[in-house]
């Protein structure tokens with residue numbers, strides 16, 4: 017396994033729409049292992065393949081607490097099939113936008129369908145932090161970022177700051 021470099025804004029790669037995975041082969045498994053290692057090292061609770069430059073619909077998530085056993089979740093071609101009525105407000109961060117937090121209101125419960133590491137179709141219902149993380153990571157697969165929830169003015173300010181930092 018290896019730690020991969022994480023792409024940060026304003027790299028246009030992050031805006032790409034990721035393509036579905038056609039079959040779960042050794043390359044896909046390797047990618048997910050590397051993504052997990054990269055996510056744990058960062059550290060973060062979720063990572064989408066596009067954040068390491070791979071435009072495939074692959075996501076890894078682990079919302080377990082530091083003192084708990086790891087519970088990695090690998091989602092291939094995940095799709096939302098149900099959203100709860102109630103919403104939850106949470107200050108989200110993103111490994112592609114270091115040191116920025118955005119308060120976002122999303123449905124508190126989500127049901128998804130996805131392919132697991134064994135190539136099996138699975139359904140999962142989640143709430144709380146896991147539901148938030150799932151929705152955040154699925155947004156990445158469609159090129160959507162947490163700064164898109166901000167006003168244009170605030171978003172442009174953050175993008176300018178990152179552009180400037182990259183020049184320096």
Ligand code: NI
Pocket residue numbers: 109110111112152153156
């Ligand atoms: Ni993110």
